[in-house]
Every structure is written in C-alpha cells, then in structure tokens.
Amino acid sequence: MAVAIRELDGRIPVAQALLFRSIIGLAFVGCIIQLAGKTYLFKTSKPVLHSVRNLFHFAGQYGWFLGIGLLPLAEVFALEFTVPIWTILIAALFLGEAITWRKVAAVLLGLLGVAVIVRPGIEIIDTAALIVLASAMCYAISHSCTKVMALTEKPLTILFYMCLVQLPVGLVLSLAVWVWPVGIEWLWIVVIGLTALSAHFCLTKAMQHAEVGIVVTLDFIRLPMIGLVGVLLYQEQLEITLLLGGGLMLLGNMLNIKTDKAG
Template identity: 50%
Template sequence: MRVLLWMLASLLSFCLLAIGVRELSGEVGIFQTLFFRSLIGASVLFAIIFYRGQLEQLKTERITMHGVRSVFHFGAQYGWFVGIALLPLAEVFALEFTAPFWTAILAAVFLKERLSVQRILAILAGLMGVFIIVQPGTDIFNPASLVVLAAAIGFAVAFISTKALTSTDTPLTILFYMCLLQMPMGLLLAWPEWTAINSQQLLIIVLISLAALSAHYGLNQALKLADVTLVVTLDFLRLPLIGVVGVMFYQEPFTFALIAGGLCMLLGNIANVYRTGK
C-alpha cells in the first residue's frame, strides 16, 4: 500500500509539472522558468539539509562530474519543456519513456555494462514504440518529437552520471548541486529576454519546482520499497493519466498509435529491468 501511495504522489506530481509548464508556455521563457525552478529547488533542498543538521552533504569532491550531469540534465529539461508546449502531453510522456533504452546503450558504451540479448530485445521494442508513435515519413510527423527524443537521451546521460556519482555522494547532494549549477545557466540564457512575471505566473513556477522535487522523491521512495519491475509498470500509468488530462483540458487526441507504441515501450522497459529469480 505504501508503494502505491508513493507512486500515486509521483504520478500526480508529474502531471502537475506538465500542466504547469503548458500553462506558462508562451508567457514566460523556458530558460527563465528553469532558472526559478533551480533557485527554488536549491533553496528547498538547502533548508532540508540544514534542518536535518547534515551540512556535510554540501561537500563534494566531484564537482566536474556534477557539472557534466547538470549540463545534460539542463538541456534535457529544455527539450522536455519545448515538447510540452508543442506536442500532445501524452506523446511527450511516451517519448520520455525511451530514456531507459538510451541509458542501456550508453551504459554499455561508457560503463562497459554487458548488453545482453534480453536488453537488445528490450531496446528494439522501445524503438518500435517510437516509430509507431512518431510515424516518420507521414504527414502527421512533428519535428518537435525529435526534440523530445533528444531530451530523453539527455536524461539518459544524466542518469549514467548520477549512477557514477552515487558511489561517493548522497541523493540530496546530487540534487542540490544539480539545482545550484543549473541556476547560473538558466539566468545567463534567460537574461537577454527576461520578462516581468505576475503573481499567478510565480505561483505556477513554484508549483513546477515543488512538483518536480516531489515527483522524483516519490519515485525514489517507491524504488526503496518495491521491485523495480513493479515501479516501472506503475510509472507507466503516467501515460493514460496525462492522456486523460490532455483530452479533458486541452482537447488533445489520444490515438491508437500512442497506446500501441506506449505498450511496446512498457514491455521493453519491463524486459530491461527484469531479472530472473526476482
């Protein structure tokens, strides 16, 4: 039951995050939103670390690796925000589910992890899902889909970097430095087109920042309590949930191709994380 509650909190947070980004699109620049998200995130994380009396978590000897992770994650966030503004919400979430497949490929190349037959089949299932959803070569193909796919690859690089950092740094340390290092990136890129924001927009930005933190925290808590296969399966419920949001609030289509492609990715993700005997 605790796993379901943590996953429910995570799913709702991801949906609130997407809604907040969609509502701000065209009103506040993406870089400006990312700056405030990092500022609020760093402030909240520092407050948590300070309250717990764990200031030693602010120390790290791997600032270069944190920098690499932050750059790729920042770029991935930008691509995801662009996708939310231009594509149906469900399509963005579906294409985001390709990140585990890119992670498996990158881990094999850079971390020398074995690319088993099982993982190769999982990757092929994921790529099949991408082709079903994106439908390249047809009139309905949207180039913005490639931006979201690039974002998924960026998230995969960030995940690989996170895996390397966890050998020395805590999750709170990694999240704090991510926000801290992304802050100047967002400010520098947002400054040329900086706009004044009103109270309603500020409220949405705060919602985006808190939803992002709670989404990942809930996911991490669920992973502590349950097998990763179960968590991946439950996480997939984001797709139909955001599909309903898109239909109800934004009159977006929820097509058969999206469902079929999403199911291919779900099967691929389950095969990617499944281990015999668990």
C-alpha cells in the same frame, strides 16, 4: 510538472522557467538539509561530475522545450523516448552494464509503443528533430552520470548541486528575455520547482537499487500517463492507440524488471 509547463506555455521564457525551478529547488533542498542537521550533505567528492551532469541535463531540458515550439508534440515525444537506447549504450560503454536480450526487447517494445501512440511521420527528420534528438542524448549522459554519483552521493546532495550548477546558467540565459510572472503564474512556477525535485529524488533513489538502463526504460510509462492527463484535464480524445501503446510499454517494462530481479 507537465500540466504546469503547459499552463505557462507562451507566457514565461524557457530559460527563465528553468531558473525559477533552480531557485525554488535550491531553497527547498537547502532548508531540508539544514533543518535535518545534515550539513555534511552540502559537501561532495565529485564536483566535476556534478558539473558535467547538470550542464548536459540543462541542455537536454532546454532542447526539449525548444523542440516543443518547433515540432508537433507527437514528434517531440517520439524522439525524446530514444533516451533509453542512448542510456543503455552509454552505460554499457562507460559503466560496464551488460546489454541483455531482455533489455533490448524492453527498449524495442517501448519504442514500438511510442510509435503506436504518436504515429510519427516520415517528415520527422529535420533540423528541429535533430535538436530534440540531441536533447535525448544529453538526457542519456545525465542519467549515466547520475548512476555513477548515486553509488556514493546522497540523493539530497545530487539535488542540491543540480540546482546550484543550473541556476547561474538559467540566469545568464534569462537576462535578455526577462518577463515577470503575474498572478497564478507564480503558482505554476512553484509546482514546476517542487515536482522537478520530487521526480529527480525518485530517479536518484531508483538508481541506487537498479541499473540505469532499467530505470530509464520505466520512463516509457510517462507517455500514456501524459495522454491520460490530457484526457482528464484538457478534454483530449482517448484513442485505442494510447491503450495499445501503453500495453506494449508495460510489457517491455515487465521484461526489464524481471531481468533486475533475476540478476
């Protein structure tokens, strides 16, 4: 999905890309549910929670895309990866999940790994940075809502309502800046739609088997993976800091996973 977003950068407005993602997702998930004969998955007992989750999720995505246009990419990633901190705090306050020393160590090692890789400067704190930080908080609220819903809702139901709620929001924001995709841009839009669905499906399934704090800490692995994608596809330089930071993240994740097994 990151590759597709990069290929569409500057061509398709953010809200419109999110709208197309919702349309593709709604059609894809709807067809799967219908063909499987499980139409009961269209029903939910938590419509309000679905709405809250997806409004915060949309806001988080929009702020993240906006931040990419306002800040150096390194600073955006550094701020985005504060999500596990906010998620662990929210889960402790509202879901009753315990804050253990292993969770704290996992978060700190992950953040240290991010700092090693992106080396954010002191000028990181400005208005644009606060937008991305607010985006990270929105993601944390969304993740916590997903954990609550994963206890009773099926992953396909969560995905269906994600697309259903976010579609009209994306449509309203897209009308004033509409640009029709051309050529290969349609392919990248489809890639965004399908990879967003698969990522959210895996996230929801993971939250059915582990605490939300553990799941989002694993997200740290995404940064060194994105770095490797840059090396392989965009001829970006492979630096030793990427390997060192990735190693710190992996150590933190191993601590957190050990907590889950021990519990």
